[in-house]
Amino acid sequence: MLEVWIAVGAVLLIVIAVVVYVVATNRSLKRLSARVDGAWSDITTQLAAREELLPQLEARVRGLATHEDKVFAAFEEARAASSRAATPEEVSAAENLVQGSLRGVFAAAEAYPQLQSSREFLQLQSDLVDVENRIQASRRFYNGGVREYNTKVKVFPNNLVAGPLHFEQRTFFEVADRAAISQPPRVQF
Template identity: 55%
Template sequence: MEWLIPVGIVVVLLVVVGIYLWATYNSLVQLGVRVDEAWSDITVQLKRRADLVPNLIETVKGYASHEKAVFENVTRARAETLQAASPRSAGAAEGHLEQALKSLFAVAEAYPQLQASQNYLELQKDLVDTEDKIQASRRFYNGGVRDLNTKIKVFPNNMFARGLGFTEREFFEVIDGAAISEPPRVQF
């Protein structure tokens, strides 16, 4: 009969540890799914912006067809954003596209007729809206990454989270901070 008390204590401890592991595993899975969903939202918005860029280029080309290098840079940067598969590569591509769009808007400023074009104004409006959505998606993604990374790093989760296949995720940061320190100037 004396052996029942130590066995009971061990069983209770194992049940408590099992419940803790089960709850922690499920919360890590939920956070991982939330981060994946947020990354998907970012890629949708990046694709939306990439779809707007060719129309913007064609509109500006109609007024400034001799600015071939600017158009090629924007097209190259757009392709880079579409090929980005990770937060690090997307961050680098974002910096390049921001720089290229600054150049495109600088060219557009030299053409008052273009500035007054309804098509150009609509494209600018759509681009600003998309940029706002990208920014919101980045904040949501980075918040999810923060929560997941914190959950993985805190004690005692750090002792078994990696063993269960959970790894820290990268934040979505623009690599070339100077490229976005001043946003593209969009005038209406």
């Protein structure tokens, strides 16, 4: 009789330990997922801040560089792609277009000394560099959170809990051309 109680107690302890582990892992994964969601929100906030600056930049440069139609067409296309993008994959693809088109706009601006000496244009450049730096910092923070979350989802025995509870790996905010974003667009003349 005593052996039966010991066996029941041992099984009960094992069941309790498994339940505690599942609950603790579930909470940990939810916490990491919330951190990744918050980091993504930071990225979208910084992208929105940049989106507010881009029309001002376009207006300043377009006012003088009237013959740069291809540059401005690419710039408008990149801005449209950026505003449509919602997922990390879409934003990553749009980011490549935006960075390339910004370089084209600033290259066109270099030909106009009036822009280079304009206080408003210089302030706009400074604001844009600041936003680009914040985008990169937010991207690093987001990718760090995704890395931590994905590791927790993939590692045994967490993967035994993550799979049935539908915790799937998250996507990094990567860009195809890392060299293009290794530094914010050069906007100082």
